Amino acid sequence: MTEERRRHFGAYLARLRRDAHKSQRQLAAMLCAVSGTHSLTRNEVSRWERGERIPESWLLFIAEVLGVPVGELERAAAYARGELEGPPFGAAVVLSELIPPGDSLTPHATRTGRRIGSGEVASLAARVHGLRLADDVLAGGDLMAPAFRELSKAIRLYHESTHTEAVGSALLTQVGELAQIAGWIASDAGRHEQAERAYRIGIEAARQAGDGPLVANLAGSLAYQLSNTGQERAGLDLARAALEEAGPGAPPKTRALFFDRVAWAHTRAQEAQPAMQALGQAHDTLTEADDDEAPQWAYWVSREELEVMDARVFTELHRPLRAVPLLTDVLRRYDATHAREVALYRSWLAVALADANEPEQAAREARRVISASVDIASDRTASRARDVLRRLQDFEEVPEVGNLLHDHGHLLSA
The missing domain is CATH 1.25.40 (Serine Threonine Protein Phosphatase 5, Tetratricopeptide repeat)
Structure with a gap:
């Protein structure tokens, strides 16, 4: 159990480092600078992130360099040592483990492709929404091939094209939305491993785009799959992490959806009272919804759909x-x-x-x-x-x- 907790801590620390846009080597150099020593190497940071060691004497410096509260790091370390029950860092550790290794959406250093603008992003957005609408009337087995072709093309476009920072962020958002519907389609077709991979790629894209509700939608979609495929506890942890990731400022329509997924996860875990409570929260939240605030991917969330759940x-x-x-x-x-x-x-x-x-x-x-x-x-x-x-x-x-x-x-x- 302690080994698994150290691994959780390592994934959490890696997530904090990536969010600060630092390499392992850069983090090691910065920690040496603020601590006044020269004994820390990239290899030691790598050991922390693999869960082999807990950086006990470095927590204060890590907090300073990465801009996180030292108390949060100390609670995370205490959890890794087995001194606390329940992950003290909420969504962070759960979601950090979903990011695929290798920074698969890091843009290529040298881009030779054509320059794209908002028009290409709008065209991709229209195709993504077209897939959503197709999923309303067709099943996963019918849509797997076109959905994953589109996802592959969108990732290649991001890697190879040149664009402004704003266009790149918008493109990442569409990659995330496309990954969500592709994952949903794959799950419906019974291709759960492909679905999970798509969801993970989408979470990475949405994180880089700074779109918290989209991260939550992707994580919640994967949580739903886990809950339905014999991984009830993992599904519940991830559904709650998705709701936390979205935050109270997310559009009410999306929060209603996330509460619904939490309700289902509790249900599959045979926890009746929390499930009923989450259902009530979903309905209460939906009454505050303004369609103008909701992202396009939440078009289907309605009172009728909540009643189905x-x-x-x-x-x-x-x-x-x-x-x-x-x-x-x-x-x-x-x-x-x-x-x-x-x-x-x-x-x-x-x-x-x-x-x-x-x-x-x-x-x-x-x-x-x-x-x-x-x-x-x-x-x-x-x-x-x-x-x-x-x-x-x-x-x-x-x-x-x-x-x-x-x-x-x-x-x-x-």
């Missing part, structure tokens, strides 16, 4: 009397062209109906989910169809359920 949480917590009316009402009003979402929401309704001891209705909804999933290239939908069948196995003596399992039980072994 409410119902999913209620279903997961086995509160069907609250889940069924919400899901029934949402599905009655939901855009039928969003076939994947409709199938997913019906899957939650089927489970809630089973919990409410209405297996016949649950079986009818399950058939609709399975029928839709055949035509949707979505791993999420296929997985939810299996979850519904597993839940209904408790009612196999009911004719409607028995027939359903006879027809589709083979999906459980897929």
